[in-house]
Amino acid sequence: MLKKLFSHTLVYGLAPQVVRIAQIFVLPIITPFLTTADYGVFGLITAVLGAISIFSNLGLNIVLSNSFTKSPHQYKWLWRQIYGFLSLWSIIYAFIVALVIYLFIPDIAKADALMIVILNVLPLVLFGPTGVIGSMYYQLKQQPFQIMIRSVCVGLMTLVLNIYFIKYLKMGYMGWFWAAAISQILEHFSYFIPLNFKLKITPIFNFKWRTIKKQILICLPTIPHYYSGYLLGSFDRIIMKFYKVDIQSIGKYNMAFIPSGIFTSGTYAINQAIGPLLLQSYKNGDKKTEVKLNFISAIIVLVLTSIVCLFVKEILPLIIRSKGLEDVYKIAIVLIMASNSRPMYIAANNKLFFLEKTKALLKVTTIAAGISVVLNVICIYYFGFKAAAFTLFLCNMYIGYSGFFIKEYKESDNANHSPLIWLVITLGLTALVYFAADLSIVMKSCIALPILLIGGIAAFKINKKYSV
Incomplete structure (x- = not known):
């Protein structure tokens, strides 16, 4: 038991630290090409989206973990229904994200408003809750390496893209948005293949409303x-x-x-x-x-x-x-x-x-x-x-x-x-x-x-x- 605790903690903790260490070396490379306005625009949009991010899955990740533990041989049926519901909900949530960005975007970034919206909602529309469900599966299966390798690869890719967009293309705050969007799409895709084709956890769009409503009432x-x-x-x-x-x-x-x-x-x-x-x-x-x-x-x-x-x-x-x-x-x-x-x-x-x-x-x-x-x-x-x-x-x-x-x-x-x-x-x-x-x-x-x-x-x- 303790061996699992230490080994899994090491694996889960290693991924963010690898990226954080790499980030220390990246900051001196990109900061000469950024202004306080760049930090302001990206920081404000990120803070505002953080305020509504909890609504992205309506707290249903709790149902995923509980059903996996309590019904280890039947959980997939409920997971597939939640997958289908959240895939549809992600489209509605994407419209909410777009509206919030338009309401709070600073005047200095108005010209880029449409592209900022697209880059933030595209991962949602394309993959919905795929990343959340995929990472939850590997966490509950106690396979932390599957999560770690994705976190390290995506994190390092984000840093490389930041250098490319900000230093070489001199895109300022837009470089951050482009790097984040590309990295999120690739991360979701990395979970999409095993989740849908290997594990057969595919979304059921004809889900039972009574079941979903019951789970939402628990999670709200x-x-x-x-x-x-x-x-x-x-x-x-x-x-x-x-x-x-x-x-x-x-x-x-x-x-x-x-x-x-x-x-x-x-x-x-x-x-x-x-x-x-x-x-x-x-x-x-x-x-x-x-x-x-x-x-x-x-x-x-x-x-x-x-x-x-x-x-x-x-x-x-x-x-x-x-x-x-x-x-x-x-x-x-x-x-x-x-x-x-x-x-x-x-x-x-x-x-x-x-x-x-x-x-x-x-x-x-x-x-x-x-x-x-x-x-x-x-x-x-x-x-x-x-x-x-x-x-x-x-x-x-x-x-x-x-x-x-x-x-x-x-x-x-x-x-x-x-x-x-x-x-x-x-x-x-x-x-x-x-x-x-x-x-x-x-x-x-x-x-x-x-x-x-x-x-x-x-x-x-x-x-x-x-x-x-």
Whole structure:
């Protein structure tokens, strides 16, 4: 079990890191050919489309995973109906995307509006939910290499296309849109062949409305749940723009997300790896395995984030060489440590997903999103852009731990995950690394070593205690 967790996490985590490392070398090549207007146009369109992206599959991916786990020999029938429905829905969604782009596109890009719309809706019209269903199949089948090889190839291809369109063709922001569209089409196509011809998971367009309606009613409450992620992760920059925070400060905040983004993708890799294993433990009523997976995942993330944050002051200048970013490491520490909420989020919310108590998730995510918006509106105004990092940290802690205390979770027969103990440990380590970051390398090494040793010993004892 643990061998699968580590190997699958490595595979899921390797793909985004390969692309991120390559991106570091690509940025110096293309940035001389981009202006602040290019960043503005692409950033605005991307943010707006991110706000409606949750409606692309109406949350039906939950039904895909649950049906696969609960009916391993009959899931294809339901999958094919959902495939057919979402293929038709994708056409409607494409019109919504087009309308949103036309409403929000800046004046400077009006001349390219039609092409921007075409490049954004073409993958939807051609392939619909193919990529989502294909990647979901390989994830649930515990074949992470199939996903990794596609992610690496498509990610690297996107970077190469960015160089071609932006540096050589000098297309500015349009280079990003062209590269993204071509890469998405090829990625969808790579799933289309095995999904439709090898696995015989073909769309049923004559689906049963009663079946689809039932599944949508289960999944609709998850739309606000996932949309809250947008409010937590991106809305702070919209507030900064509203308050006319200078572009240099917003740039610092965005730069601080580079190292935190690596850990965010790492925790999502753990989520992808641990998800199928947790579903099996739920199905089998195996609480020992459930707790062991969660605790060891939490230890891995805590140890790695803490040690990196101790030395982030020395690491960042090696990655980001732009001037004026000397003090960004403090923001990066807060954002990186916020990733520690993810293992506990998985432990509580995956169980609610499995039990199909999706409405309960609104109590967690909607409140977190509301707190984030209110705190950012107040704190950015009074304390500046850096306050957004602390708001994100607090809201991540809330969203990660509050699921354990809601009525629906308490009423189910659940294992004891000791959430308050983990919360105290996380807060303590965050305060420690935040204030220790300015110490000498020798002193920080003396702090890092005990963290590593204690984490290793704790993981060993937990594995031994909860082994079946």
